[in-house]
Every structure is written in C-alpha cells, then in structure tokens.
Amino acid sequence: MALILKIAWRNIQRHRGKSLVVGIIIFLGAMTMTIGNGVIAGMDRGLKENVIDRFTGDVVIISAKQDQDNVIFTPMGRDIEVIPGYEKVKKVLEGKKFIDRFLPVAKGLTIILNENGDMSYALALGVRFDEYRKMFSDSTDLVEGTLLKNDDRGILVSTGNRKRFFEEQNFWVIPEGFSFNEKNFMKESSKKSGVIDKRTSLVLMGGSNENSTMDIRVDVKGVMKFKHLDDFWNHFNIMDIESFREVYQYVTASDTAAVIPKEKKRILEKDNLDDLFGGEVLEKVETRKQGYDVSTLMGKKVVQKKLDVDSGAYNLIFVKLGKGADAEESVLELNAAFKSSGAEARAIIWRDAVGQIADLSAIMRGATRGFVFLIFIVAIIIIMNTLSMAALERVSEIGMMRAVGAHKSFISGMFLSEMTVISIIFGCAGIIAGIVSVYILNAINITTENRILELLFGGSVFRPVLGIFDILKGFAYLALVTLIATAYPLRVARRITPLDAIMRD
C-alpha cells in the first residue's frame, strides 16, 4: 500500500499537467455542486418561509366538494367551494395536538368597478385581520395608512393592485384619512403626469361565476406590500371577512346577529351602481341563500348578541403545524378525522394549494439539479478522457510493471490512488470553495423583483444555505463521480499486458 501510494503520489507530480487538468475539473465540479445544493436548500427554506410561514401554512383545508386542489391561484380566478359547517371542522382542528394554529379565510376574485364602466380584477382574502396577523405576522409591510382591526370594515390594497388599478382605471388609491404620498406615487406608478384621480374607497363586485354577487363600497384602510414573493401575492388584497361575505353573498355573521352597524356598512343591491357612486347609502340587508343552506352555515347559533364571525362562511383554512409534525402524515390524519366526524372538509398539502408556485419551483429545482448533473457529466467525460489518455501514454511503464510481476490489482490500486489523492485535494478544495461562496452569496444580500428568480431564491433575497447533511452529500457525490470517471480508464489500464509494452519498443 505504501508502495502504491508512493508511486501514485510521484506520478501525480510527474504528470503535473494532467493532474492539474483533472484536479481543476474536479474542483469546479465540486464547487458547482456545493453551490447548487446550497441554492436548492436555500430555495426549499425560502419557500417554506415565504409560502408556508407567510401565506398558506403547511396544510390547507378545503371543502370536500372542491374538486381542484389548486385553490390559491385558481385558473381564470374560478370560485372555490365554501366549507359547509365550519364549526365541525374547527372542532376537529382544535382537537389535534400536532396543529400549532389555524386561520379560516374566504378567498375569491373581486371586480373593481368605476363609474366609467372600466373594471379591474383582484384577488381578495377575507380575514379577521388580528387573527391573520397572529398567524402570518411577518408577511406584509404597511406602505401607507393603517392596518385593519378585527371588526373594522375595510380593505388593504396591495401596491401591485394599486399600480394595476391606476394603469387600468386611472385612479390612485390612498387610504382613507391619509393624504397623497407623492414619493410612493413616483416610485410605484408607471405614468407620472396628468391630473391624478385619488380615491379612498373601492367599489367591489364579487367575481363569482356561479353565485350572484353584490356590489359594495369598501374603504381603503391601508396600502401594503408582501415582503416576499410579492410578484405572486400582490394579486391579493386583504379585506375584512364580513365585507367579503357580502360581496360574495355568503351569509354573514351580521345577518345572524341581526345587528347592522350602519355607519360601517354601505351595502347596496346589485345593479345599483349609480347610488353607490352617488354616495347615497341604501341600508338594506338582504340575504340571498344562493346555494348555501343557511342552517348548515350558521349552525344553531342564530340569535347572538356578539358578532360570531365563525358561524359565517369560509372557503379555506390555513393550518400551521407544530414543530416536527410531518405534513403528509398530518393530512392523512386530518382527512380521517374529518371523515369520522362527518365534517365536509378535505386537508391538502400546501404544495397542492399553490399549484403554480409549487410547479414552478419544482421546475427551478429540477433545472438547478439538471445543471449540476450536466456539470457532472461533462466533468466525468473530461476526466475519463484525460485518464484514458494517461493510461495509454503509460503502456510501456504499466506493461513493464506487469512483466516484472505486478498484478492487475496493483495497477488498479495505483490508478485509483492517483485519482483519489487528486479528488481529495481538489474536491475538498472545491467543496470548501463552494461553502465559502454560499456564505459570500448570503452575505452580499442579492435581492430580486423578478418572479422567476424569486422562485429560485425562494423569496426576494438570495439566501443559499448548506447543512451538514448537504455537505456530506457533496462528499458522497464527489466519491461517486471519481469512481465513475475512473472506471473506464481503470479498465484500459488493467488490460495493458506486458506484451503491449514490448510491442511498443
């Protein structure tokens, strides 16, 4: 062994050029692989932080009637089914220890109207805002105005939607009670000149294609921006759940309680736009029970003093799991529990709920893996070639060793040792360089607004990470590449006979 290593080491030095070529290839391969692993791990972490922790939770509960899992960005903004009997579902969720917290919401497409007949589309999330903040504390930045309180009526408009409304309908949204912020306007809007039509409330119509909806005017309380993956999330405005239900003609808690805080609501019947824009308020509450059986929605709590929002309708529940809980297992367990308790709900994993984001990120991950794989293949081919050539150049030497009594195993050992030494020196250097690069990439804080890059980054900041496991995996791949790349040249070298050496003379 000592002899093999001695010969191997001296051969590396003797064939310095070739050793260096192979070494540099291994170095670059190991470095690329390490960075690639860091990017993928960072992307996974980013997606976890920016999708799971800031928007959907680990598990999403949908109605049992909902056939498409892809509920967040439904194609064409299609409606999703209401979860009937939320109370029952809630009970199941509250009974599960592996659940950290959950948030029922209503999600749908709204049409923003104006008196000229122009319209814009925006997704809306109807929530009790304090609850929302408890669940997703870190997901939005307030740009202007104030946040919502639990029982406030109002809407938070995303900067993305504000920009779209301005482009499509020529009005600039500012929060009620706040003045025009010129700096933000200059920053956000694409058109800078002309008279600016400023509005502090929006007229919304439910974008449902199945239920009849209602037009309501909602005050803009604030303008916000999603901290990460804003390009995706900014299609959402966040509004109070009661207003949402009115727009969508879901039975509201207010109906239940028969308390109508007049100053907060300005509800109009559909097709009464003139009144809406005229500012005249028609205090008329009409519950139309399209498709939903009031009793299933409301349970038995028909008469209550306090607004019991939960007795109204929701169509999504975001669920965050406790530490260590496995999402797939939790989904199975929840579905079993829903079934046995008769709750008409279904649990799905976050990935299925945000179909497009998950698909795109899977593509990005695949592309990154593919890139690393390609580098591997190229590295293997170059190394294989270089080593095969090295073997052929050393026919006389190897043949003479065989003639003098060296077994094939000695030749293999010599070749493998050479490759192993090169691979350890340059491969380790490459992995270390990769780790350093990952740290540097982390430190220089690369940010992006590009939605594709955001997916690759798993957020707006490029934060590749490397765990011990990723690093160990890197070493394993390095060993594998070394073995694969050496296999063929080794075969060539082992097949050299003493006769080959003599015939060369």
Place this chain on the structure above:
Amino acid sequence: MNIIEMKSIKKDYPLGETVVHALRGIDLDVEEGGFISIIGPSGSGKTTLLNIIGCIDIPSAGSVKIGGEEITSLDDRRLTNIRLFKVGFIFQTFNLIPVLNLLENVEFPLLLMKEGGLTKGEIRKRAQKCIEEVGLGSFMDHRPAELSGGQRQRVAIARALVTKPQIVLADEPTANLDSETGATILSLMKHLNETEKTTFVFSTHDSDVLKYASQVIKIRDGHIIDIDGPGAAKKMKKKAGPAKRGTR
C-alpha cells in the same frame, strides 16, 4: 534438471486476412544454470520464443514447463506469479519505473512479493547488494532519467536478479548500447550466471556473444535449425546427452 521444457510450440498471429506463423513447432529443453543465446535473423521468432518462456505470451499450441510447472493453461494471476517469483526480465529499453529511484526500482519486485517473507530492512539490504554487484553503488538515489543507457541496463539486471529467479530472460539487452558497453553488460551477465548459478536465456544479433554462451540456439522462420556453441559442446560431452534439436 531441465528448467525449461518446450514441446511442439507453435505461435500464430492473425494479421488481417492472413496468419503469421511466428513459431512453427519448437522443441527445446534448457538445463539449469545455462547461459543460452538465441540467434537468428530479424523476424525469425526470437522475441516470440522468449515471451512464451517468460509467461508474457501464450503459445497457440504445444506445452511449456517452467521449473516443472505447465504454464499454458494458467490464468493471468498465476502467470503473473510465475513472472514475479520464477522469472527475471531484462528488456531492450524501458526497464525501469521513472518515478522511482534506482534503489526503489530494484526493491520493486521484492515489495510485490507479499508472501516473500522478507522484512523492509532485508529487502533494502538485498537490493543494495544487487546494485553494488552491478557496480552502481554510488547511484542508489538517482532516478532512471539521470542514468546512461548502459547504467540503466545494469539496474535492470540487478532488478532481474534481486528476486533470485530460476531464469533470467533478456531480449537483445545490448541492442541499444555501443559495443563496448554491450560487452561489459554481457560479461556482467556471465559473471552473475557463474556466481549465482542463475539460468540466462537471451537473444542477440551480436556474434561476439557466442563465446560466452553455454548453448547457442539458431532459429529461422520459426524453426530451431541448430543448437551449438562452445559451452554447449563442452556440456554436451560432459553430460553425454545432446539438447533436443528443433524439427524441420
């Protein structure tokens, strides 16, 4: 005792559509301790014959016994062991491992003999002794590239002898050397043949060599046409049994 026994050895090389008959039926017995020279014109089959004796080529037909062991049916591992333990080789050129110094080159076959039972110290001592015997005691730590052609051949002889093989084979060991150096190499070989009692079989074009040989085997077109020589003649008389002649 015959250290080499060859019977009806044939060697064919396929060459495109045709076949080259390099050896056409060789019968040859070689006694232990001989200093045997194979001569013949270019292409007559000298190298082929030596390769078969040295277990680096296998005959197409016939049987070969080296030290009593039939080698024609052995696998690569066994053949390698015969090369390692029973045979020493001296090639025309490229005898040495370039990355090892002179001492390490001579130690090389001993280190390959895992079951040889020698300690590191013994290996070193034996290698040093062999190098001193070929007169290169002051070059132990030189690499082959730093030596002259004649010096390299001497190292090759030392390496061939260090394992105390039964036979040392040399294919035109002096062909790449000037005649004076060639003569010293040959007399060194002869000296070692006499002191160590090692059998030497070598091919040559050089007729000067004949005076050293105990036996001269003349071959042409793959046949042995004559076995003779001063040494051979003496020995034949002594032992009263002629070496087998090649059949024509």
